[in-house]
Amino acid sequence: MNSFVIHAGSMFDGFSMSGPVAVHVSGGRILRVDRTGVLPSHGGEVIDLGPSACLLPGLVDTHVHLAFDAGPDPVTSLASASDSDLLAHMRAAARSALLAGVTTVRDLGDRDYLSLALVEEMAHHPELGPEILPAGPPLTTPGGHCHFLGGEVEGDAEALRAAVRERHARGCAVIKVMAGGGHMTVGSVPAHASQYGLEDLRVVVDEAHRLGLPVAAHAHGVQAIRDAVEAGVDSLEHVSFLTEDGIAPDPGLIGAIVNRGTFVSLTLGLDPAQAVRPPKAMTAHAMAAHVNAVLDAYSTLQQHGADVVIGSDAGIGPWKPHNVLPHGVGDLVRLGVAPLDALIAMTSRAARLCGVEGRKGRITAGADADILVVDGDPVHDPAAVLDVRAVFRAGVRVR
Structure with missing residues (x-):
């Protein structure tokens, strides 16, 4: 079973932003989310993406x-x-x-x-x-x-x-x-x-x-x-x-x-x-x-x-x-949508429309480990969504 921890400086979980985070992944799903950002003391693979990295739901x-x-x-x-x-x-x-x-x-x-x-x-x-x-x-x-x-x-x-x-x-x-x-x-x-x-x-x-x-x-x-x-x-x-x-x-x-x-x-x-x-x-x-x-x-x-x-x-x-x-985030912001709401529109809200709410569009325990990692803070700089550091699909790193 493919198990690892992703460590990053911030996270948008589909609804809100938070600080340093450690996301535990196992078998293609998110096992748990540690919002203190504290890494486990035991062994195991840790993917540390650095303090400027931000995790988002795919x-x-x-x-x-x-x-x-x-x-x-x-x-x-x-x-x-x-x-x-x-x-x-x-x-x-x-x-x-x-x-x-x-x-x-x-x-x-x-x-x-x-x-x-x-x-x-x-x-x-x-x-x-x-x-x-x-x-x-x-x-x-x-x-x-x-x-x-x-x-x-x-x-x-x-x-x-x-x-x-x-x-x-x-x-x-x-x-x-x-x-x-x-x-x-x-x-x-x-x-x-x-x-x-x-x-x-x-x-x-x-x-x-x-x-x-x-x-x-x-x-x-x-x-x-x-x-x-x-x-x-x-x-x-x-x-x-x-x-x-x-x-x-x-x-x-x-x-x-x-x-x-x-x-x-x-x-x-x-x-x-x-x-x-x-x-x-x-x-x-x-x-x-x-x-x-x-x-x-x-x-x-x-x-x-x-x-x-x-x-x-x-x-x-x-x-x-x-x-x-990803260019659509900036388009929504230019229409007067707050950056946080623009991110919600492309993650948790879109998942709700598509009938995959909870499994997609969120970073939470039990959700699919579909995760986008960008450099920067997309709430303050929506263009950060275009600066992709990594992509995980069902717990497999594809980029």
Whole structure:
């Protein structure tokens, strides 16, 4: 059994900061946490990372696409790849996320359930990548957003129930439904338009919840957001408040999101070395204005007390590599979120959304030994999250 002690100058445990700490690890789990920082007097391996090191729970990304290659045209790349080549890419993408300290991801859209093959592989070799919580192919209308992933389902109650049951039977951890359109699918409805109506979404949510699965709804448009909230989805992905005329956050809808306790998975985290490429119909100037308006909407959501987490949407372009999530801490802070709350959003709160609360997103006795070690104090300097000293996955040091 692999047993050791990690010693560091400080720790963020998923909720608060504390001083010198000794974390005892055994068999892939955290055995106990000594907040005095006193090392055991008996023998055994001690990994002493020094007084400037800070321990954090491994980060949780609530929205990734391991099947997208973060290239200039990820849809074409995916369409031309064989299953074996695509799986090889997905392994590399997962490894990239892990080395950045992302130890849990929700994969909210793969092709033909390939992420489930990775789940099986990593059950035996967790050090190869983060724990993956897969959705399989997202439910979408025929010809709808991301239909090329293989999840087309007519807006028919029995067909929707059957699609949810299939994902449950295959071992998916979450149901992803494209409540509205998106930007990446040629010929589909615009991002501001709805794909499924309220009754369709209610069918999906009721069947998923009956089977014990949460529902994540892709929703840019105001009506899609409203219907998803009313239907009782567990998380809203993107939440852009798009209308045909632009972005228009609705105060009443924001209130409903907060009152219902619906998680909002904000699309944050950008590689600062890469420019965001606007859709073909949008100029760079219009894209910048659009991004600023979305960020204003995100700021309004968090100011009103929404349960905010970060879903990076890793893979959808060069500005979204699979190791991008840690950049989201700074993004949240720039929106007015206190650094401590930003860290909570990417650890314990994200774990609660993903249904792995207690086991992930915390440094506490009984939790998985998924630990990120950075240099510095991320509460006073959020950029410290990017200065990775070490990463442990299920008690194995991978970096």
